[in-house]
Each structure stands twice: as structure tokens, then as C-alpha cells.
Amino acid sequence: MARIDLVDLAHSYGGNFAAPESFALKPVTMTWRQGGAYALLGPSGCGKTTLLNLISGIVTPSRGKILFDGVDITPLSTQKRNIAQVFQFPVIYDTMTVGQNLAFPLKNRGVPKAEIDARVAEIARLLDLTPYLERKATRLTADAKQKISLGRGLVRSDVAAVLFDEPLTVIDPELKWQLRSKLKALHRDLDLTMIYVTHDQTEALTFADTVVVMHDGRVVQSGTPAELFDKPAHTFVGYFIGSPGMNIVPAEVRGREARIDGHTIGLDRNYDGLPPGAKIEIGVRPEFVDIAAPASGLLSATIERIDDLGRVRFARVRVGDAKFNARVPPGFSVDGNEAGLRFDPSHVHVYADSLLVEGK
Amino acid sequence: MDKTVNQKAWFLVLPVFLIVAFSAILPLMTVVNYSMQDTFGNNQFFWNGVGWFKELLDPTTDLGERFFASLWRNLFFSAVILAIEVPLGIVVALSMPREGWRVAACLVIMALPLLIPWNVVGTIWQIFGRPDIGLMGYTLNSLGINYNYVSNEFDAWATIIVMDVWHWTSLVALLCYAGLKSIPDAYYQAAQIDGASRWAVFTAIQLPKMNRVLLIAVLLRFMDSFMIYTEPFVVTGGGPGNSTTFISIELVKIALGQFDLGKAAALSLVYNIIILIVCWVFYTVMTNAGADRGPEKGVA
Numbered sequence: 001m002a003r004i005d006l007v008d009l010a011h012s013y014g015g016n017f018a019a020p021e022s023f024a025l026k027p028v029t030m031t032w033r034q035g036g037a038y039a040l041l042g043p044s045g046c047g048k049t050t051l052l053n054l055i056s057g058i059v060t061p062s063r064g065k066i067l068f069d070g071v072d073i074t075p076l077s078t079q080k081r082n083i084a085q086v087f088q089f090p091v092i093y094d095t096m097t098v099g100q101n102l103a104f105p106l107k108n109r110g111v112p113k114a115e116i117d118a119r120v121a122e123i124a125r126l127l128d129l130t131p132y133l134e135r136k137a138t139r140l141t142a143d144a145k146q147k148i149s150l151g152r153g154l155v156r157s158d159v160a161a162v163l164f165d166e167p168l169t170v171i172d173p174e175l176k177w178q179l180r181s182k183l184k185a186l187h188r189d190l191d192l193t194m195i196y197v198t199h200d201q202t203e204a205l206t207f208a209d210t211v212v213v214m215h216d217g218r219v220v221q222s223g224t225p226a227e228l229f230d231k232p233a234h235t236f237v238g239y240f241i242g243s244p245g246m247n248i249v250p251a252e253v254r255g256r257e258a259r260i261d262g263h264t265i266g267l268d269r270n271y272d273g274l275p276p277g278a279k280i281e282i283g284v285r286p287e288f289v290d291i292a293a294p295a296s297g298l299l300s301a302t303i304e305r306i307d308d309l310g311r312v313r314f315a316r317v318r319v320g321d322a323k324f325n326a327r328v329p330p331g332f333s334v335d336g337n338e339a340g341l342r343f344d345p346s347h348v349h350v351y352a353d354s355l356l357v358e359g360k
Numbered sequence: 361m362d363k364t365v366n367q368k369a370w371f372l373v374l375p376v377f378l379i380v381a382f383s384a385i386l387p388l389m390t391v392v393n394y395s396m397q398d399t400f401g402n403n404q405f406f407w408n409g410v411g412w413f414k415e416l417l418d419p420t421t422d423l424g425e426r427f428f429a430s431l432w433r434n435l436f437f438s439a440v441i442l443a444i445e446v447p448l449g450i451v452v453a454l455s456m457p458r459e460g461w462r463v464a465a466c467l468v469i470m471a472l473p474l475l476i477p478w479n480v481v482g483t484i485w486q487i488f489g490r491p492d493i494g495l496m497g498y499t500l501n502s503l504g505i506n507y508n509y510v511s512n513e514f515d516a517w518a519t520i521i522v523m524d525v526w527h528w529t530s531l532v533a534l535l536c537y538a539g540l541k542s543i544p545d546a547y548y549q550a551a552q553i554d555g556a557s558r559w560a561v562f563t564a565i566q567l568p569k570m571n572r573v574l575l576i577a578v579l580l581r582f583m584d585s586f587m588i589y590t591e592p593f594v595v596t597g598g599g600p601g602n603s604t605t606f607i608s609i610e611l612v613k614i615a616l617g618q619f620d621l622g623k624a625a626a627l628s629l630v631y632n633i634i635i636l637i638v639c640w641v642f643y644t645v646m647t648n649a650g651a652d653r654g655p656e657k658g659v660a
Contacts, residue, residue: 058549078552091550094568104564108555152554 002068002160004032004055004193009064011050024050026217027064032161032195037187039208040197043240047217048197052163055195056085068160085163086153089170090145092137099124099133102151109156123151126186142170147179154186161193168203180207201241213237229285230347235354238283244314247289249322251282253350258282261320263299268345269359278352286325288347291315291332291339298340301326317341394625401619412626423614423623427630429602430610437606438585441524445581446574448525449532454566456537470530482594485523489595509596513603516596520604523591528584532577539573540566572646579642586635607631 010027020026025047032038040048053059055066057078065074073081084105093101099120106116124130127147132140137148146167153162164183168176184207187194198204204211205225212222213236220234221227232238238246252259253274256267260282274280294300301317306328313328317339326341350357395412397405418424456466473481489509491497500507509519543565551561589608592598598605598613605613611631615624 056549056553058552078549079555083553085549085553087546087550089544089546091546093564095564104556104560105554108557108560149550152550 002193003034003070004161005067005070006030006032006055007065007067009051009054009061009066011054011059011061011063015062023062023217025054025061028219030212030219030222032193034193035191036193037184037207037209038193038195039204039211040195040214041199041201041204041211041240042214043199046214048199048214049165050217051214052085052165052195052197055161056083056163057081058085082156082158082160083163084153084156084159084161085165086149086167088166090142090149092140092145092148094138096137097133098129098135098137098140098148101137101148102129102133102155105152105156119155119157123155126154126189127151127182143172143175146170150179150183154190154192157190159192161195164194164196166198167196168198176203183207201243205241213240215240231349231356232283233356235281235283235351238285238349242285242287244286244325246283246285247324247326248281248283248351249319249324251280251350253280253282258348258350260299260322263319265299265343265348266345267348267350267359271350271357271359274350274357275352279354281351281354282348283351284343284348286314287327288344289324289326290342290344291317291326291328292342293334294338294340298342301339301341303334303337303339315339391625391628394621395629396622398622399619408622412622413630416623416626416630423627426602426610427607427627430605430607431634433604434586434588434606437521437524437588438582440521441528441585442578442581444521444525445529445532446578448529449577450536450567450570450574452529452533453536453540454562456533458541467534470534473527473530476527478590479594481523481527482591485519485526485591486595489519511600513600516600516604519595520592523595524585524588527591528581532581535573535577536570539570543569575642575646579639579646582638582642583635586638 006028008027008029009025010023011025012023014022028051040051042048050059054061057073057076061074065072067073068081093104096104102120102123103116106119111119120133121130124133127150129144129147129151132144137145140148150164150167153164168179171179180203183194183196186192196204196207198207205228209224210222211225211228213220213228213234215234215236221232221237223233228237228241232241232246235246235248238248249260251265253267253271255272256270258265258267265282291301291303292298299319301319301324304316304318304323306313306315315326315328317324317326319341324341350359396408396410398408398411399405412423415421415423416427419428452470456470457463476484488494489497489507491501491508497507497509506512507515509515547565547569548561551565556564587608588606589612592604592606593609593612596604598609607627608631611624611627614620614627
């Protein structure tokens with residue numbers, strides 16, 4: 001139970017003298033609140049596991065500090081950090097029963113037997129493992145084994161945080177959903193800080209109150225799922241979150257107007273004073289671009305294909321060299337490939353060198 | 361589906377059959393044949409039925425007494441070297457480096473004893489232990505320890521056991537090292553997170569993960585030590601008295617020393633059967649241990 005502060009934390013597997021660009025984790029300063037449910041989201045190799053291993057102490061940072069409740073714990077070993085971690089693949093102690101597996105972290109710390117039994121019983125109940133407590137853990141399925149790993153992570157009530165490193169990779173999709181809701185429920189019941197690493201946006205957005213998006217060793221945005229969706233701070237967030245991702249196209253922006261391929265789109269805010277020489281792009285989620293019959297005043301586009309996702313349909317269109325995904329309104333039909341695009345100006349964002357520019 | 365009859369296949373199978381017949385089945389049958397007969401030389405043979413086997417398994421006869429005495433020696437020897445080499449091999453494997461140039465250096469040094477021909481190993485220790493010129497024998501005697509493997513039974517046994525440990529612990533260690541290397545890092549990390557002590561890591565992770573290679577190591581070392589011949593023959597020649605005469609040494613004495621082909625054949629068959637039974641037991645144990653790992657259905 002603790003607030004976790006990362007102060008200018010950075011890591012390079014090549015040592016502290018490696019080139020700054022080669023750092024697996026570029027300097028980051030942030031705070032994780034006690035009791036929060038966080039997700040670290042990003043593609044493979046973005047540094048999220050490195051960040052997790054730094055917090056748990058498996059990896060020692062090249063620079064920076066980690067504070068638990070204001071106390072610097074950077075030099076402490078994993079054992080002394082009071083942290084729990086669940087790994088991508090189930091880790092089971094072969095010779096032990098399910099119950100002994102769950103009790104192992106407590107037993108190693110000399111917790112009294114009565115307390116261990118009570119805690120193990122509670123966690124087993126929460127994870128539906130009670131019927132298997134007396135069984136040898138090796139003989140269970142991968143799902144059950146991963147549940148045991150989760151249980152070992154959750155069994156200690158005094159941990160500063162529980163870290164999950166893509167814990168549902170080996171689980172069947174159907175059970176994945178159940179386990180994720182279970183984790184969410186456990187988070188409410190146990191009042192633990194949880195940090196969940198994943199590359200799956202659905203997992204991250206459903207699990208966490210705060211999603212931290214990482215890209216290329218940097219934390220690019222940290223916010224609620226709604227914030228990430230409505231106002232991506234970085235083009236990467238826009239493109240990575242959402243399905244399909246945000247449309248990001250180069251544009252000329254002047255004042256309250258953006259020009260794409262000779263057409264002008266109105267903007268809600270004023271963007272005077274953009275940094276000169278920067279790469280200017282506009283970003284708009286497909287949900288806020290409607291396709292319509294060609295008309296004057298609409299950006300004209302060529303339809304390449306229409307994907308039916310069940311509840312909604314998205315059209316893949318081309319405007320000059322740029323490609324767009326746009327929502328297809330119910331009942332829409334058009335002759336030929338030509339169509340127009342209608343933008344919702346309040347959801348069109350402007351990016352300079354990939355970073356969000358706040359308009360006035 | 362109809363089976364295709366293809367008689368040409370016989371021409372492909374026949375060479376293998378002939379090779380196996382001439383290399384294994386015929387020699388073995390010759391031994392079976394000898395074991396049922398007696399000879400007084402001159403290539404004259406007399407039918408003896410199961411007489412030799414009866415004599416062999418009856419400890420009151422000379423042959424039976426020699427057989428059982430050497431059998432117990434063999435079993436005792438195997439038990440002792442397993443009890444030393446397996447734990448020692450594990451300790452060596454645990455203390456070997458995990459990465460860097462030291463791994464290669466370690467592996468080469470460890471493999472050296474395994475590469476030395478067996479009779480050379482025997483000769484090395486035969487000389488090494490001599491009280492007059494051997495480094496070990498001379499040093500021990502200079503220290504006031506009366507060591508002489510030629511005249512003292514205990515010294516003879518100690519020499520042979522130490523020699524075997526020197527020769528073969530590397531094998532156990534290398535197998536264990538391979539077993540240890542195959543444990544994913546996540547296990548060690550999880551153990552750290554769970555606050556496990558060094559001993560708990562060993563008993564909860566390393567030992568259970570090594571049990572397959574350990575079974576193989578025990579199997580290999582048992583068979584090898586049970587069939588041991590060259591090294592004790594070179595060092596002690598089976599002496600002092602008969603104190604280090606193992607079954608194989610006894611067998612050679614009977615077959616080539618006394619030219620009792622019938623007795624020797626009977627003894628080799630029984631010897632062979634003992635090894636086969638032990639292998640079968642080990643194989644069963646190993647496959648059962650393997651079956652134990654598979655997931656049960658309907659448990660989630």
C-alpha cells in the first residue's frame with residue numbers, strides 16, 4: 001500500500017553511457033496513486049516490461065529513483081521491496097499443491113500459520129480455486145496454473161503494488177474476459193495498487209482507471225480511457241487506440257482552417273502561431289468523419305472499400321495521397337466510388353511534430 | 361483401405377535384418393548355446409541343460425558363491441558412487457557460471473576426464489596411488505597415513521571410488537547444468553518476488569526442474585558402474601584377494617582364465633538380464649514421472 005513515484009527514471013541495457021536514443025526506457029517522472037488500477041499499454045519493445053521490472057527490482061535502473069511513499073527504494077532488492085508480480089507465463093512450484101503454492105510468498109516471510117490459512121482460503125475463493133487446494137499444481141491446465149500465479153501475486157495484503165506482465169497471454173479468449181473482470185473485482189475488494197502491462201488496448205481500457213501509453217521507450221500519454229480516445233496527446237496514441245485508429249494526415253493549418261489536398265476543413269479552435277518548420281498533421285477519429293454523397297463543401301474522396309464490423313461500417317477512402325477511415329452512416333449508399341467527407345470540427349485535432357497542439 | 365502388397369520391400373529390410381542377426385542375435389544365441397553345455401577343451405562339448413544356471417544361483421557352490429560375492433560388490437559400488445556423484449554433480453552444476461567466457465572454460469575442463477580412455481584413467485590412478493612413486497600415495501604415506509591399495513582392502517576400494525568420482529562426476533554435473541539452464545528466468549524472478557530463500561529456490565524450483573536429467577544421470581551412472589571393468593582391473597586387478605573383483609572381472613577370469621565357457625556364458629546371460637531389468641525399471645519410472653506432468657482434463 002503505497003504511492004509510487006518515479007523520478008527521472010531511465011534504463012539502458014547497454015549501461016548508463018549508451019546513446020540516449022538507445023535507452024529502453026527514456027527518462028520518465030510520474031506518480032502512481034495508492035489503490036489505483038493502471039495499465040501500461042504499448043506495442044512490443046516499447047519499454048513497458050522494462051518499466052515494470054524496474055519497479056519490481058528485477059532490473060536496476062541506469063538512472064533515476066523510485067520512491068514508495070516518499071522513501072527511496074531504488075537500491076533495495078526485489079525481496080525487500082514488498083511488491084508482487086505476475087508473469088506472462090504461469091510459474092508454478094512443481095512439487096507443491098495449489099494451496100502450498102498460494103501460501104509460498106507468505107511462508108517465506110514468516111507470516112503466522114493461521115493468517116496464511118485464512119488468506120489462502122480467501123484468495124482461493126476469489127479465484128475459484130478452492131476445490132483444487134489439495135491438488136498437485138503441476139497437473140492443472142495452463143489456465144488454472146496462471147490463476148495460481150495470479151493468486152500468489154494477490155495473496156500478500158501488505159504489498160506496495162501488484163504488477164501484471166501480460167498475465168492473460170496464455171488464457172483462452174473466453175476465460176480471458178472472465179479473469180479480467182475478476183481482476184477488476186479483486187482490485188475493488190483488496191484495495192491494492194495494480195499495474196497491468198499489455199499490448200492489447202481492450203484489455204487496458206477495460207481494466208484500468210488510468211492508462212499509460214508508451215511508445216519507443218517514452219510515456220506518451222497517461223489518462224483515462226475517455227481522455228485517450230477523445231484527445232490523444234500524441235499521434236501514436238491516436239493511431240494505437242481505437243479500432244480502426246485515428247486518421248492522421250498532413251495538412252496546412254492556418255487560423256481556424258486546415259487545408260488537405262486543396263480542400264478546406266473548418267476547425268473549432270484557432271491555431272495561429274504553430275511552430276514554424278514543424279510537421280503539421282491533423283488527426284480525427286473515424287467515428288467523427290462521416291461519409292456522404294459527393295457535394296460541394298464536402299471534402300471529396302474515393303471509396304476503396306467498406307468494412308462491415310457488425311454494428312458499424314467503416315469506409316476506407318482516399319483523398320489525394322492521404323488515406324482516411326470514415327464512418328458509414330446507416331442506410332448510406334452511393335453510385336460509383338466518389339463520395340464526400342463531413343468532419344465534426346470539435347473532434348479534429350492538430351499535431352505539430354506528432355504532439356497535440358492546443359488551439360485557442 | 362487396401363493394403364498394397366509390395367514384395368520388393370523385403371530387399372530393403374533384409375540387409376538390416378542380416379546386420380542385426382550377425383551383430384547381435386547370432387552372438388547372443390551362441391552364448392545361450394554355450395551356457396547349456398560343458399567343454400573339456402579340444403572343441404568337445406557335452407549337454408548340461410540348466411545345470412550351470414542352477415549352480416550359479418546357488419550360493420553354496422563355488423560358482424554361485426563367486427557370483428553373489430561379486431554381485432554384492434557391484435551393487436555396493438554402484439550405490440556408493442551414486443550417493444557421491446549425484447549430490448556432488450548437482451553442487452558443481454549449481455556453482456558453475458551462467459554466462460561469459462567462464463562457461464566455455466568450465467565446460468572444457470569438466471569434459472576432460474570424460475575424454476580420457478578408460479584404461480588410461482586406470483593407469484593414471486594406478487601410478488598416482490603408488491606409495492613409492494605416486495604423487496598421492498607418496499604424499500599420504502609421508503603424512504603418516506598408511507595407504508597402500510595393493511595390500512589394504514579399504515584403500516583399494518577408496519582408490520577405485522575416488523577414481524570413479526573423478527572420472528564421472530563431470531557427466532552428472534554437465535547433465536544437471538543443462539537441466540538448470542533450461543529453467544526460464546521467470547521462475548527465478550517469481551521466486552525473488554515471493555521472497556524465497558536460496559534453499560527454497562533449490563528445493564522448489566531447481567531440484568524439481570532437474571528431476572528428468574537426474575533420472576538420466578542416475579540411469580547412465582548405474583549402468584556404467586554396474587558394468588565397470590577396465591579401471592579397477594588396471595588399478596587393482598580385482599585384489600587384494602577378491603575384494604575388488606566385480607562381476608565383469610569375474611566373468612573374464614572364468615571365460616578366459618579358466619576357459620569355462622559354459623559357466624561364463626551362463627553368468628553373462630544372468631548379468632545381462634539384471635541390467636535389462638534395471639533399465640526396464642528405470643524406463644518405467646521415467647515415463648511415469650513424465651506422465652505425471654501432463655494436464656488433467658476438465659480442471660480449470
